Every structure is written in C-alpha cells, then in structure tokens.
Amino acid sequence: MSVTFAQGFRAAGVAAGISAVEGKKDVALVVNDGPLDAAAGVFTFNRFCAAPVRWSRKAVADGRIKAVILNSGGANACTGEAGYAQSEATAKTVADLIGAKAGDVAVCSTGLIGELLPLDNVLAGAKAAHAALADDDQAGADASHAIMTTDTKPKTVRLEGAGYRIGGMVKGSGMIAPQLATMLCVITTDAVVSAGQLQAALLAGVDTSFNRIDVDGCMSTNDTVLLLASGASGVEPDPDEFNRLVADACASLARQIIGDGEGASHDIRISVTGATSEEAALACGRAVAASNLLKCAISGNDPNWGRIVSSLGTVPADVAPYDPDKVTVDVNGVRICENGGAGRDRSEVDMTPREVHIDIDLNAGDAQATVWTDDLTHEYVHINADYES
Amino acid sequence: MSVTFAQGFRAAGVAAGISAVEGKKDVALVVNDGPLDAAAGVFTFNRFCAAPVRWSRKAVADGRIKAVILNSGGANACTGEAGYAQSEATAKTVADLIGAKAGDVAVCSTGLIGELLPLDNVLAGAKAAHAALADDDQAGADASHAIMTTDTKPKTVRLEGAGYRIGGMVKGSGMIAPQLATMLCVITTDAVVSAGQLQAALLAGVDTSFNRIDVDGCMSTNDTVLLLASGASGVEPDPDEFNRLVADACASLARQIIGDGEGASHDIRISVTGATSEEAALACGRAVAASNLLKCAISGNDPNWGRIVSSLGTVPADVAPYDPDKVTVDVNGVRICENGGAGRDRSEVDMTPREVHIDIDLNAGDAQATVWTDDLTHEYVHINADYES
Numbered sequence: 001m002s003v004t005f006a007q008g009f010r011a012a013g014v015a016a017g018i019s020a021v022e023g024k025k026d027v028a029l030v031v032n033d034g035p036l037d038a039a040a041g042v043f044t045f046n047r048f049c050a051a052p053v054r055w056s057r058k059a060v061a062d063g064r065i066k067a068v069i070l071n072s073g074g075a076n077a078c079t080g081e082a083g084y085a086q087s088e089a090t091a092k093t094v095a096d097l098i099g100a101k102a103g104d105v106a107v108c109s110t111g112l113i114g115e116l117l118p119l120d121n122v123l124a125g126a127k128a129a130h131a132a133l134a135d136d137d138q139a140g141a142d143a144s145h146a147i148m149t150t151d152t153k154p155k156t157v158r159l160e161g162a163g164y165r166i167g168g169m170v171k172g173s174g175m176i177a178p179q180l181a182t183m184l185c186v187i188t189t190d191a192v193v194s195a196g197q198l199q200a201a202l203l204a205g206v207d208t209s210f211n212r213i214d215v216d217g218c219m220s221t222n223d224t225v226l227l228l229a230s231g232a233s234g235v236e237p238d239p240d241e242f243n244r245l246v247a248d249a250c251a252s253l254a255r256q257i258i259g260d261g262e263g264a265s266h267d268i269r270i271s272v273t274g275a276t277s278e279e280a281a282l283a284c285g286r287a288v289a290a291s292n293l294l295k296c297a298i299s300g301n302d303p304n305w306g307r308i309v310s311s312l313g314t315v316p317a318d319v320a321p322y323d324p325d326k327v328t329v330d331v332n333g334v335r336i337c338e339n340g341g342a343g344r345d346r347s348e349v350d351m352t353p354r355e356v357h358i359d360i361d362l363n364a365g366d367a368q369a370t371v372w373t374d375d376l377t378h379e380y381v382h383i384n385a386d387y388e389s
Numbered sequence: 390m391s392v393t394f395a396q397g398f399r400a401a402g403v404a405a406g407i408s409a410v411e412g413k414k415d416v417a418l419v420v421n422d423g424p425l426d427a428a429a430g431v432f433t434f435n436r437f438c439a440a441p442v443r444w445s446r447k448a449v450a451d452g453r454i455k456a457v458i459l460n461s462g463g464a465n466a467c468t469g470e471a472g473y474a475q476s477e478a479t480a481k482t483v484a485d486l487i488g489a490k491a492g493d494v495a496v497c498s499t500g501l502i503g504e505l506l507p508l509d510n511v512l513a514g515a516k517a518a519h520a521a522l523a524d525d526d527q528a529g530a531d532a533s534h535a536i537m538t539t540d541t542k543p544k545t546v547r548l549e550g551a552g553y554r555i556g557g558m559v560k561g562s563g564m565i566a567p568q569l570a571t572m573l574c575v576i577t578t579d580a581v582v583s584a585g586q587l588q589a590a591l592l593a594g595v596d597t598s599f600n601r602i603d604v605d606g607c608m609s610t611n612d613t614v615l616l617l618a619s620g621a622s623g624v625e626p627d628p629d630e631f632n633r634l635v636a637d638a639c640a641s642l643a644r645q646i647i648g649d650g651e652g653a654s655h656d657i658r659i660s661v662t663g664a665t666s667e668e669a670a671l672a673c674g675r676a677v678a679a680s681n682l683l684k685c686a687i688s689g690n691d692p693n694w695g696r697i698v699s700s701l702g703t704v705p706a707d708v709a710p711y712d713p714d715k716v717t718v719d720v721n722g723v724r725i726c727e728n729g730g731a732g733r734d735r736s737e738v739d740m741t742p743r744e745v746h747i748d749i750d751l752n753a754g755d756a757q758a759t760v761w762t763d764d765l766t767h768e769y770v771h772i773n774a775d776y777e778s
Contacts, residue, residue: 017649029697048702048729049715078698080730081713113695114731175682175699216681217606217698219703292605292681292765293564293773300774309467310564313437314608323436325469340437341469342503376681377774378767384682385689385766 001039004140007190008230009032009189012132013142016125018073018118019111025146026371027125028070030186031098031133036086036231039065041106042206042222050077050113055087056106059269065228066104068186069094069126070147072171074111074118077221078277084120093123097130108184108224110149110171144169147184150383155256157187157249163235164191166245170253173264174384176215179191185210187249190233191242201246202227209250212282212371214289215261216380225250258372263379266298266356271370275363280320281369284360288371294377301351308358309340323363330359340373391545393529394556396579397422397619401521403513407462408500416514417459417535418504420487420522425620429455430495430589431595434614437503439466440612444476445495452584454617455489457575458515459536460500461560466502466610477507482512485517497561497573497613499538510655533558536573539772544645545577546638552624553580555634559642563651563773565604574599574614576638579622580631589668590635591616592634598639601671603678604650605769647761652768655687655731655745662757669709670758673749676700678728686762692720697747698729711751719748727760742773 003012011030019026032039039058043053058063069090076083091105098105109117133139144154150173157168172183187202206225227246258267270288275281288294291311297304308329329337334349336342356375374380400419407505407566421428448454458479464471481493487494498506522528530753533543540562560759561572582590588633595614616635643775647656659677664670676697677683680700686693697718718726725731763769 027500030550046699046702047704047706048698075695077696078730080728083730096736104476113699114726218680218682220697221695221699221702291607292769293607296770296773306464306467306610309437310435310608310610313435313610315436337467337503339469341467343606376770378770380681381685381688381765381767384685385691386507 002140002144002169003030003167003188004135004137006188006230007159007164008232009188010133010135010136011139012129012134013126013145013146014125014128016121016128018071018121020073025142026071026073027122028143028146029126029129029133030068030143032066032228032230034230035300036192036229037064037066038198038229038341039063040195040202040227042202042225044220045361046219046221047219048074048078050085050109051079051087052076053222054084054108054110055167057093059103059106059187063109064104065226066100067098068106068108068226070108070345071122072110072147072149073116073223074109075113076109076117077113078310079116082116086117086160089119090122090126090385093126097127106165106226110147110184110222113221140167147171150174150262152235152260155253155260159245159249161191161237161241161245164189164233166249168249170254170257173259173260174215175218175220176213176257176362177188177202183220184222185253187227189229190231191229191235191237192231193229193237193242198227198229200244204243204244205247205250208247209254213258214371214373217290221297258374261374262383263377265373265377266297266354266375268356268358268373269370270358271368272362273368274364275367276321276365279366280370281367282316283319284312285369285371287315289373292376299375299377303336303346303351305329305337305348322362326363328361332357391529391533391558391574392419392577392705393524393526394547395554395577395619397621398577399522399524400522400532402535403514403517403521405510405517407460407510407514410728414531414535415460415462416511416518417497417532417638418515418522419457419532421455421617421619423619425581426453426455427582427587427618428452429584429591429616431614433609433686435608437610438566439464439498439611440468440472440476440705441465441496441498442613443473444480445497445613446511448492453493454495454615455493456483456487456543457495457615458483458496458590459573461499461536461538462497463498463500463506464502464611465498468505471505475506478508479511482515486516488687495615499536499573499611502610527701529556536560538583538687539651541649544642544706546641548634548638549655550580550591550626550630550634553578553622553626555638557638557642559646561646561701562649563604564607564609565602572609572612574642576616578618579620580618580624580626581620582618582631582750587616587618588717589760590632593632593637597636598643601648602643602761603675622654622717623679628740644761650763651772652766653763654766655743655764657687657745657747657762658759659747659762660757660759661749661751663752663754664755664756665710667758669755670756672704672708673701674760676704678762681765687745688764688766692725692735692738694718694726708743715752717750721746
C-alpha cells in the first residue's frame with residue numbers, strides 16, 4: 001500500500017541486478033501525477049553525505065518534486081564527482097520518461113558505502129519501473145520491498161484525514177542514530193498544501209520521531225525523508241490536523257524501524273519525566289539509549305538499573321539539572337530504583353514482553369521526552385561483522 | 390610486582406568472601422610506609438558516583454594518603470548514606486590497624502551497582518590483608534589479582550627513573566569510556582615529590598591515556614586513579630622525567646585495559662593527523678572509536694572504511710574543520726580511502742594481527758591525537774547480557 005494510498009501517486013518496485021541478492025527488487029520509483037508537485041525534504045547531517053543526498057537536497061530546494069527514484073544495493077556515498085554524475089544521470093533518465101526536468105526528480109540510494117553504482121542496471125531499472133508504474137496496493141508494496149537492505153520486513157503507513165490521505169514507506173534497521181535515523185523515507189499526501197506547509201510539518205514530525213530513535217548510535221551518510229503532495233483530493237486540510245497526521249506517520253515509521261532493528265530481541269521505550277526542560281529530558285533519554293552495557297543487559301532479560309543510572313550520570317548538570325538522590329526508575333511498571341538507590345527487587349520485573357518500558361522520573365521539573373532503542377544482541381554483531389553493505 | 394616495586398610500600402590481596410566467585414581474592418590493601426605520604430587522585434565525572442569515590446575524593450583533598458583499601462565483588466554505588474557509612478567504616482578499620490586517621494585512607498570498590506557491601510566480610514578482609522602485608526613481588530601481584538572482576542589478567546606496570554621507581558596496578562575491561570576509563574588504579578613511587586607535583590603529573594598522564602581509551606562508551610560510577618609517593622628513595626626527580634614516567638605508567642596500564650577489553654579480538658589504534666588542533670583530532674578519533682558498526686566490522690576482519698568516514702562525518706565542522714574530499718584513511722598501512730573516496734582495495738589489508746592500526750589524515754593542519762578501542766564481538770554481548778556485576 002504505502003505511498004500509493006494517497007491519490008495522485010503511482011509507484012513500482014523492480015529487480016535490476018544492483019543488489020547482491022539474486023532477484024531481489026532493488027529499484028523503486030514514486031511518481032506524483034499532481035495536480036500539485038509540492039515537496040519538502042530533510043537530510044542527514046553527516047559531512048560525508050552521499051551523492052544522492054547532495055543531488056536531492058538541491059532538487060527539493062525549490063519546493064517541487066515530481067518523482068523519486070530509489071535503489072538498494074549501493075549507497076553511492078564517498079564516490080566523489082563520478083558518484084554525483086550517476087545521481088544526475090539517474091534523475092535525467094527518470095525526468096525524460098515522465099516529461100519533466102532532472103531537477104524535478106529526487107534520488108535516494110542505500111547499501112555499501114564507497115562504491116559507484118552499476119549505472120546501466122540503475123538506468124535499466126528506472127525504465128522497467130516506469131513501465132510498471134501503477135496506483136494500486138501492490139505497486140506501493142513493491143516499492144517498499146525494493147528499498148529494503150538488512151530490513152526483515154517492509155515498513156509502511158497509511159492515515160486518513162478529513163477528506164485526504166497520507167501514505168508512506170521507510171527502510172532502515174541499522175546505522176540508526178538520533179538526528180534523522182531513517183535511511184530512506186518517502187511520505188505522500190493528496191492534500192492541497194504548499195511546500196512551506198509541508199516543510200514545517202515534516203520538520204516538526206521528524207523532530208519527535210526519527211530524531212528520537214537510536215539502534216546503534218551510527219549516523220548514516222544517506223538519510224533522506226521526503227514529503228510529497230499531489231493535491232489530488234482537492235481538500236485543503238486543517239493545518240493542525242495535517243501536522244498531527246504527518247507527525248503520526250513519521251512516528252509509526254520510526255517505531256517500525258525500532259521493531260525491525262538489526263538483531264533486536266527487545267524494543268526499548270525510554271521515557272524521561274520530571275525534567276527541567278524537554279531538551280534536558282531528551283539528553284537523558286538519549287544517554288540511556290546509547291548505553292551498550294544496558295542494551296546487552298536487556299538482551300539478557302536483566303533490568304539492570306545500575307546501568308541506567310550510570311548512563312544518566314554522564315549527562316552534565318548544566319544540560320540536565322537534577323539531584324541523583326531523587327531519581328526513580330521503573331522497568332515494566334516495577335520501581336526498581338527509588339531515590340537514586342535500590343527499590344523493589346529486579347526479579348519482580350517481567351521481561352518476557354518484546355517491548356520494554358523504562359520510565360525515569362528526575363523529579364526536577366515538569367518536562368518530558370521519550371526515545372526508543374533496541375537491545376544489543378549476538379545477532380546484531382553477527383549481521384554487522386559479516387554483512388558487507 | 391606492581392605497587393610494591395617502589396620502595397616504601399607494602400601490599401596484600403586476600404579472599405574475603407565478597408566476590409560471588411568462590412575463593413577469589415577480593416580485598417587489596419596498599420600501605421605507604423613513608424617517610425612521605427603525598428598523594429593525588431582523579432575520579433569519575435559520573436553524577437551517580439559511588440560512595441567510595443565521594444569518600445576518597447575528600448580523603449585525598451589534603452594531598453596526603455597513607456593507605457588504600459580496595460575491594461571487588463561490589464561497587465557500593467547508588468547506596469546512599471548507608472553506603473557512605475560503609476566506606477567510612479572501612480577506612481576507619483584500616484586506619485586503626487596502621488595507626489592513622491580515617492581521613493588518611495582511600496577506599497575503592499568495583500562490582501555490581503546498587504547493593505550495599507557485606508561489611509563484615511570487608512572489615513575481616515581488611516584485617517586479613519593487614520596481617521598479610523609484605524613489600525615483595527608476590528604481595529604486589531596478590532593485590533593486582535584482588536581487584537579483578539571481568540578482567541582476564543592482572544594489569545601492572547613498573548618503571549625506573551634516575552634513582553627512583555614507579556609501580557602500578559589497574560583493573561578494568563568493561564564500562565570503559567573516555568574521561569577516566571580506568572575503573573580502579575593505584576600508582577606508587579618512592580621519589581621525593583610534593584602532592585602538587587603528583588597532581589600535575591597525574592592529570593597530564595591521565596589526559597593522554599585513560600582519557601583516550603574506549604571499550605564500550607560507558608562511564609563508570611567508580612573510576613578512581615590514585616598516585617602515592619613514599620619518598621623512600623630519597624631522590625628528588627627531574628620534573629620532566631618524572632612527568633614522563635607517570636604518563637608512561639598511565640599509558641601502559643590504559644593499553645593493558647584495551648588489550649583485555651571484554652570479549653575483544655582486536656585492539657584498535659586510531660591515529661588522527663592533519664587536524665587543525667589536538668581537540669579536533671581527539672573529537673574525530675573518539676567518534677570513530679565509538680562506532681558500533683565499525684567495531685563489529687573489525688571483529689569480522691573487515692576494514693570497512695565507509696564506517697570510518699561515516700563516523701568522522703558526525704563531528705561538527707566547527708569542532709573539527711576539514712574537507713571530506715581531502716581525507717585519507719590507511720588500515721594496517723594500506724590506503725583504502727583516498728580523497729574521501731575509495732583507494733586501494735580493502736582485500737589488500739592484512740587483518741590477522743590482533744592490533745589494528747587506523748591512520749586518518751584530515752589534511753587540514755598539523756595537530757594529531759591517538760585513541761584506542763576494542764572491536765565489538767559476540768563475546769562482549771555474552772559477557773554483558775549474562776554477567777551480573
């Protein structure tokens with residue numbers, strides 16, 4: 001379903017021989033048939049950003065995108081001017097097929113860093129995908145499959161507003177750190193909205209979703225989130241509802257990334273309350289989410305609160321003022337740390353659910369924030385010691 | 390050998406039933422017989438610092454320490470006033486045994502966070518250790534064994550200056566992050582030096598050693614480094630030589646921690662050259678050292694330079710100015726990344742040595758820094774999913 005749930009969009013996913021996995025779909029195409037072609041994008045902060053990121057950042061700068069071409073099987077990152085030329089050639093090929101300009105086409109790539117793409121395969125894939133374009137559920141599903149790498153399942157969303165729809169797809173399960181932990185994401189809507197509205201909604205939505213998840217603390221070179229509006233519903237949405245739905249779509253997709261984190265056996269929700277500011281709560285949540293020791297303990301079903309508070313304790317006092325002697329920690333509803341010391345026995349905590357809730361109260365103020373992470377397992381090491389992309 | 394290599398020091402290590410491992414030595418005592426009792430200390434920045442850290446920080450504030458009592462089997466962290474009273478009682482017991490004041494005795498603990506110590510065992514261990522005190526090699530070795538937890542081997546150092554000696558021991562293999570990645574360390578010298586000289590030498594030594602290693606990015610609640618001087622050699626050292634030897638002792642012990650990092654199969658040296666400042670080089674080195682993805686790749690003998698540069702790319706430009714297109718990366722002497730892109734084929738890199746050298750040239754200036762880390766293995770996850778201390 002995914003990106004074709006919104007009216008005015010066609011999509012396709014085809015196998016073009018880019019991925020090392022024989023027969024895997026590896027090229028996706030999303031085309032906005034309008035009448036609008038409004039678009040917004042946010043991109044990785046990584047200074048070694050990939051060629052397609054540099055291309056797409058420029059393409060979306062005018063608030064207009066008519067199509068997005070995405071490939072798995074190669075990131076086209078750290079490939080210099082030759083890599084940039086590949087992104088440009090790919091955009092040009094798609095533009096010719098749909099009767100647009102290259103600057104109206106965004107390009108996204110994911111896979112191994114440091115190698116050029118097999119360009120002939122990419123361009124042939126673009127043509128095959130164009131020929132396969134459709135606006136039905138299967139076409140959306142095919143596109144969401146074509147962008148997968150270590151993902152074990154496609155990740156999609158669909159939401160309905162008052163007379164309009166939002167659909168989306170994302171790929172990502174490793175190299176996921178706060179600050180746009182997405183890898184690649186395309187969200188579509190048939191609402192009638194301007195590029196400015198899209199950009200504001202997307203920034204706010206990303207801030208509370210993709211910027212608050214952390215699989216492994218590693219920031220990608222290729223992170224891209226695009227939001228495209230066709231206006232095909234003819235409905236001008238209530239701005240508050242629209243912003244909320246975009247945020248919900250981002251949150252759903254981010255949650256699905258955590259649910260499919262590389263090798264993960266537990267999804268961990270870390271809620272920090274009682275902070276003096278949202279920034280303080282977020283800094284504390286991120287510090288806990290980044291702890292390899294805690295993530296290993298959770299994979300061993302050990303609600304090790306010592307590793308929670310020792311991570312909290314690394315956040316400087318000027319960033320998050322609180323008194324360590326007043327901190328409480330609940331894991332799955334059991335208060336195992338009270339006033340900065342031992343509370344109820346940790347053997348009381350039921351660690352059988354996949355989802356683990358860590359609730360930290362700093363008892364210093366009224367602000368709160370929630371971040372998500374995964375546990376650290378043998379399987380994560382296995383995937384990343386042996387995977388070459 | 391370790392702490393008893395310097396004249397004027399006696400030590401012991403005994404089993405007191407604190408550790409969960411039957412019969413393991415778990416109490417160490419180091420006594421400075423003088424004539425001097427000058428001392429310096431540096432401690433964890435963790436806001437949830439343990440009771441013994443709070444005690445010892447106060448004890449060393451006057452620049453004088455006559456004895457250090459250390460235990461494994463329990464960290465006495467997040468134990469509130471009751472935990473502080475345990476540290477105080479332990480210091481008092483040792484002080485009575487050696488005819489000193491409680492404030493002349495430093496206390497160090499390591500093990501599980503959040504539980505009080507079995508105080509009777511600790512005090513009985515202190516008495517047994519006092520009865521066993523000796524200035525020979527075996528006594529120093531016993532002490533270095535008694536502070537081990539997940540360490541697979543004792544870590545000690547001995548160095549000779551012009552007429553004086555320096556000895557030391559450290560424990561630590563997990564919960565090791567920059568900013569005093571030591572867990573517990575005691576260094577002794579028989580040189581005639583003031584507390585002020587000791588503190589200056591120790592701060593400088595720690596800055597280029599324990600502050601530049603990273604096993605798992607996790608900062609301990611109990612990190613303590615103590616430097617004690619007996620003056621028993623009667624030699625006033627050349628200040629430059631003395632500072633250099635203290636730095637060498639710290640560097641040797643820090644290197645041994647990396648060599649025994651939990652589950653590690655490779656020790657990784659990351660050298661960053663061509664930076665605009667030492668701080669910039671250090672920020673880049675630490676970012677690379679913190680990458681779980683890179684650490685997994687190295688455990689799989691994959692010199693994945695894409696994961697090196699993607700980590701470099703997360704350092705903000707105002708912290709470390711450089712041009713990504715001018716960066717080179719050598720792994721074990723093979724330049725696999727040139728001008729920010731692919732260089733020689735990574736299959737040329739010999740990954741069989743335990744030690745892996747990653748040499749990054751930012752080509753932006755003349756400053757450099759080196760940090761050390763370990764690879765991330767199945768065994769690290771196993772140890773930290775199943776270990777409860």
